[in-house]
Amino acid sequence: MTVAGVLDVVLRLVLVVGAFLLLPLLVGQLEHKAMAHMQSRVGPMYAGGFHGWAQLVADGVKFVQKEHVVPTAADRTVFSLAPAVALLPYLLVLAAVPVGPGLVAVDLPAGLFFALAVLSVSVLGSIMAGWSSANKYALLGGMRTAAQLLAYELPLVLAGSSVVMAAGTLSLSGIVLAWRPWWLVWQAAAAVVFFVSGLAELARPPFDMPLADSEIVLGPLTEYTGLRFALFMLAEYAGIVVLCALTAVLFLGGWRGPFGDASLGPIWLLAKIFLLAFVVIWVRVSTPRLRSDQLQRLAWLVLVPMSLGQLALTGVVKVVTS
Amino acid sequence: MTGAELVFVPLGAVALGSSVLVVTTDQLVRAALWLVVALGALAGCFLLLAAELVAWVQVLIYVGAVVVLLLFGIMLTRAPIGRSVDLDSGNRVAALVVALGTAGTLVTVVVGGFRTASIDLGDGSAGSAGTVGAGLFRYWVLPFELLSVLLLAALVGAIVLSRRDIGPRARDGGED
Amino acid sequence: MHVVYPVVLAALLFSVGVYGVLARRNAILVLMSVELMLNAVNLNLVTFDAWLKDTLASGQALTLFVIAIAAAEVGLGLAIVLLVFRNRSSIAVDQLRDLADRDAPSAVPGETVAEREAAR
Amino acid sequence: MTAALAVPVVLAPFLAAAVGLPLGRRLPPGIVAIAGTAVSAVLAIAVAVSSRPAETLARLTPTGGIAVTVGVRVGGLSATVAVMVTLVALAVQVYSVGYLRGDPRYPSYAALVSLFTAAMLTVVLSADLLLTYAGWEVMGVCSYFLIGHHWERPAASSAAVKSFLMTRFGDVGFLFGVFVLGTAAGSFRITDVLAAVPTMSHTTVLAAALLMVVGVVGKSAQFPLHSWLPDAMAGPAPVSALIHAATMVAAGVYLVALLFPVFLAAPLALDVLAVLAVVSMLGAALAAFASADLKRVLAYSTISQLSLMFAALAVGGRTAAIAHLVSHAAFKALLFLCAGAVITAVGGGLLTDLGGLRRAMPVTFATMTVGFAALAGFPPTSGFFSKDLVVAAAGHAASGEAALVTVAVAWLVAVAVLLTAGVTAAYATRAWLLTFFGTERPAREAGPVLTGPLLALAAPALLLGLAALRWPELRPEWGSALASVAVVVLGAGVVLARWRAAPGRDPADLLGRARPLLASAWHTDDLYERTVARAVTGLAERVVAVDDRVVGRAVTGSGRNAGRLGGLIRLSQNGNPQLYLTGLLAGVLLIAVGVVVLA
Structure with a gap:
């Protein structure tokens, strides 16, 4: 390995970490402002001047300053590790997302599998947090997380498999290269299933049964304060970024845009990510929370059959066109 | 090394x-x-x-x-x-003896058998999705299909076992 | 890379799994130990697949099969464990003694039948 | 023709037994048994009338050794005895209907009597020694059951066991005698055996004859195996009549008569037989005189009279013996049935409890008087003639005319026979006096079912001797007749004189201090008790102890140890699956290590 090669890798990783630190904050800010406007409330407008842009930074500073509280009965080690376990997988996934032709931190042949596998690990963070808090709300939240994960993992993987079949490769870069605009129609069902299942895995509204602040306070996060709570929030926004990035890459052509050359790739991808993030926020604001039985019903009676139908459609089209 | x-x-x-x-x-x-x-x-x-x-x-x-x-x-x-306090049964010592015996036997045998063997990893494509997929669907289709039946059976079995409105009634209420 | 490293690791993992299966009381821990043993086998399969450069990819294919079967096994196993827990409020393996010779004066030395029945 | 008639003679009572046992309770009492015996009697008379020797044989499955055959063999001797057996059995069956009225066990009793009769007829008519032996054994079993008819009484059950054991002891001798004869002759057919006697070695014949004597002594209750017979009185009176008169004891005499050629070839056996007969004859007669019980008197008299027959056989008077057997059957059956009637009327058989029944029971008195007269040998009863034949035979032997036994033994026999005749007259008179004379006591004559057989048997007891005058060889000789009549009158006279002198007192007091000794039959029972019985009991106790301490403890100990060992192994079966799995894996490991090390 040459020095240039090492430098190349290091540079890419630094870029990824930078994006990882920046993008979730942007999404968070977007959520704050979009929600505020949608719900016709102004929200903080002073921090940093324009539209209170520094409010999120101020929140972060506030979190850092807050006291670390660990419940007496809690499993201290697991309690402390949980935010890291929840956050780190998203960083790893981000490293595998191609942002332009050849512009990817780590190009894995089985990239999609890697992404899905690592994503599923992050759920462990919630479960760990829920169990180790020694709080019944937290425990209930942890168990809801586990149940939700098990239910939505299947349609998620099946929808991803549909794209993989269409593209004939597991590599994320390969999928982007194989993508054609008419896939928007062909893989529409898979896209919906993937996106919805992803939302559920992230426990974003309307699938936020595990958090459900009106029922079980804040689920696994109930006992968390200060920086650790901030890390969980960061993990949530990082999750949104990763989900949107994966959806964009798999179903929306990733860095490919309707015009402009390949050098505009990162721009196109970012645009798609933020568009999808806006949809996530929009859905959160506009839909009520599902009950747990509705949640399971949606997964097993709608999403799984839909993804299976999509898989069959993909197979048929694939055979016909080849 | x-x-x-x-x-x-x-x-x-x-x-x-x-x-x-x-x-x-x-x-x-x-x-x-x-x-x-x-x-x-x-x-x-x-x-x-x-x-x-x-x-x-x-x-x-x-x-x-x-x-x-x-x-x-x-x-x-x-x-x-x-x-x-009670995660270990009273069987610990016997279990330890058996496990150590197993370890000793297996290690002795495999070290004796593969002392000089060495893996040539080649270009690393042996484990790629394409290679494995090709092997799976070319040579291992029948076991693969059988496995799908097995998974279905396991699915049905798990449902039957955990649903209370199927099969014999539980003797006492117990868990939620 | 020497074959010995992964193979010895597999042997040791398997033994650890054996210990876990034999020494643990909690049925879920026993299931975990079984997973360890299965993984030891997987490691062996992968190792020999790489060593032999099998054209059928049999080692890796079988590993995938084992993983799938393990998933099914854990699903069913947990269903059974939960059922047992529901019926007996305990999943201590060494207390589930319906296989015991019922008329035995004392299965465990120093333990009376009444105690054994109470423990059940 | 004769043989064809003879087969149903045996089968009819047998069938009666087979039918009577399961169906006896549903049918009117005794009908099957009486019918079977009657058919048998009619046929036996027909066989006797046709009176031609005949034989029919069927071979059983080949057994490899000497062939065993099944068949009947009719001769003059067997035909006569068969008629006697069937007629007595018929009388007994009829009598039993009345005697055992209301007895819940009557059906099985009647069936057993039928079987008993069939067995005796088998002995009499069999053409094969082994078949004879079979009948011989069946008789033993039947006697066991019949003597123990009132098994709830200790005396009856112990008497049954005693008779069974003592006759069994003799049967062993008989069985081995049969084996010796059969192997020596190469056949068990009686005809063949008798024909082969001259060719046999002297030792063989002697051994066979002595073994036969053992068997006969047991069956016919001769000294020293006599003591079961008096005890057998515990059975019902008709059974006693049957055993004493027609079956069982008669079988011994019949067998010696049948196999007489064998004994002729072995004079030493005859000597032994003669000595035993003399001892039995006198001893039993004296015991009868001292005995306090009517049936025991009759029992001892049976022993004595049988000895008389054996004595006759020993001195060569085969015809005399058979004649006495037949007449004895008639009057002894009569006497026993009369005794049964008396016991039924009074409720007990002790002579001291009897007396004065002459008026109350005229029929019984008359018939029993005939019986006693015949027993004592008063002319012109049948007993007189037949006993006279015996006396004559003994006299001939003593004078050396037909020297079968040594002259000394012949003299001994002659003297003993005469003495016995005197004592017999004495005890017959005593029993007669004590039963029917003396203080009167209230009693009722028995019904016609009982008295009928009495009358029917009294006729031959009285007239058989006269009827036999047809045959020259059965006519009495004047010398011996005079001697015996003199002795008889003397014996009876002494007792009568004593009775006259002291009415109501037991004439047995004449014996003075010897009476208890004689009443207990010379203490033979005590002797057996002290020697044989005690030795056997001691041995049995030791065997029981060994069985208990060694065999039993070994069995229970091994069971207990197996249980303990199983308990140890059970400990592993505690239901803990981990333990099972540990064992399994340890085993696999051992095998694997073994393979690695050894391969």
Whole structure:
């Protein structure tokens, strides 16, 4: 390995970490402002001047300053590790997302599998947090997380498999290269299933049964304060970024845009990510929370059959066109 | 020692150490978490052996599904936080003897048998999705299909076992 | 890379799994130990697949099969464990003794039948 | 023709037994048994009338050794005895209907009597020694059951066991005698055996004859195996009549008569037989005189009279013996049935409890008087003639005319026979006096079912001797007749004189201090008790102890140890699956290590 090669890798990783630190904050800010406007409330407008842009930074500073509280009965080690376990997988996934032709931190042949596998690990963070808090709300939240994960993992993987079949490769870069605009129609069902299942895995509204602040306070996060709570929030926004990035890459052509050359790739991808993030926020604001039985019903009676139908459609089209 | 070996040995140590912790820790949930570590380290070992697809499947299925299921089960059976005094049965000594005997025998045999054998990893394409997929669907189709039937049977079985409105009534209420 | 490293690791993992299966009381821990043993086997399969450069990819294919079967096994196993827990409020393997010779004066030395029945 | 008639003679009572046992309770009492015996009697008379020797044989499954055959053999001797057996059995069956009225066990009793009769007829008519032996044994079993008819009484059950054991002891001798004869002759057919006697070695014949004597002594209750017969009185009176008169004891005499050629070839056996007969004859007669019980008197008299027959046989008077057997059957059956009637009327058989029944029971008195007269040998009863034949035979032997036995033994026999005749007259008179004379006591004559057989048997007891005058060889000789009549009158006269002198007192007091000794039959029972019985009991106790301490403890100990060992192994079966799995894996490990090390 040459020095240039090492430098190349290091540079890419630094870029990824930078994006990882920046993008979730942007999404968070977007959520704050979009929600505020949608719900016709102004929200903080002073921090940093324009539209209170520094409010999120101020929140972060506030979190850092807050006291670390660990419940007496809690499993201290697991309690402390949980935010890291929840956050780190998203960083790893981000490293595998191609942002332009050849512009990817780590190009894995089985990239999609890697992404899905690592994503599923992050759920462990919630479960760990829920169990180790020694709080019944937290425990209930942890168990809801586990149940939700098990239910939505299947349609998620099946929808991803549909794209993989269409593209004939597991590599994320390969999928982007194989993508054609008419896939928007062909893989529409898979896209919906993937996106919805992803939302559920992230426990974003309307699938936020595990958090459900009106029922079980804040689920696994109930006992968390200060920086650790901030890390969980960061993990949530990082999750949104990763989900949107994966959806964009798999179903929306990733860095490919309707015009402009390949050098505009990162721009196109970012645009798609933020568009999808806006949809996530929009859905959160506009839909009520599902009950747990509705949640399971949606997964097993709608999403799984839909993804299976999509898989069959993909197979048929694939055979016909080849 | 090659580079791969240099990485493999610590990974293996992690896998072995955490698996020992899985069977010795006196905290149930931590056993499951150590199992995650052990399985992750093993996935790394698979990667080093050029079995990429297997490694990711390992993480996806084992860490993402199996361990979550196990944790789910642990929580449903009301595991306590902290130490449990009774995680080990009275069978420990015999188990230790048998396990050490197994380890001794197996290590002796495999070291004797494979002392000089060496793996040539080649271009690393042996474990790619394409190769494995081709092998799977070209030569292993029948077992693959059988496996799907097995999974279906397991699915049905699990549903029958856990639903209370099917099959014989439970004798006492018990859990929620 | 030497074959010995992964193979020895697999042997040791298997033994650890054996210990866990034999020494652990909690049925879920026993299931975990079984997973360890299965993984040891997987490691062997992958190792020999790489060593032999099998054209059928049998080692890795079988590993995938084992992983799938393990998932099914854990699903069913947990269903059974939960059922047992529901019926007996205990999943201690060494207390589930319906296989015992019922008329035995004392299965465990120093333990009376009444105690054993109470423990059940 | 004769043989064809003879087969149903045996089968009819047998069938009666087979039918009567299961169906006896549903049919009117005794009908099957009486019918079977009657058919048998009619046929036996027909056979006797046709009176031609005949034989029919069927071979059984080949057994490899000497062939065993089944068949009947009719001769003059067997035809006569068969008629006697069937007629007495018929009388007994009829009598039993009345005697055992209301007895719940009557059906099985009647069936057993039928079987008893069939067995005796088998002995009499069999053409094969082994078949004879079979009948011989069946008789033993039947006597066991019949003597123990009132098994709830200790005396009856112990008497049954005693008779069974003592006759069994003799049967062993008989069986081995049969084996010796059969192997020596190469056949068990009686005809063949008798024909082969001259060719046999002297030792063989002697051994066979002595073994036969053992068997006969047991069956016919001769000294020293006599003591079961008086005890057998515990059975019902008709059974006693049957045993004493027609079956069982008669079988011994019949067998010696049948196999007489064998004894002729072995004079030493005849000597032994003669000595035993003399001892039995006198001893039993004296015991009868001292005995306090009517039936025991009759029992001892049976022993004595049988000895008389054996004595006759020993001195060569085969015809005399058979004649006495037949007449004895008639009057002894009569006497026993009369005794049964008396016991039924009074409720007990002790002579001291009897007396004065002459008026109350005229029929019984008359018939029993005939019986006693015949027993004592008063002319012109049948007993007189037949006994006279015996006396004559003994006299001939003593004078050396037909020297079968040594002259000394012949003299001994002659003297003993005469003495016995005197004592017999004495005890017959005593019993007659004590039963029917003296203080009167209230009693009722028995019904016609009982008295009928009495009358029917009194006729031959009285007239058989006169009827036999047809045959020259059965006519009495004047010398011996005079001697015996003199002795008889003397014996009876002494007792009568004593009775006259002291009415109501037991004439047995004449014996003075010897009476208890004689009443207990010379203490033979005590002797057996002290020697044989005690030795056997001691041995049995030791065997029981060994069985208990060694065999029993070994069995229970091995069971207990197996249980303990099983308990140890059970400990592993505690239901803990981990333990099972540990064992399994340890085993696998051992095998694997073994393979690695050894391969």
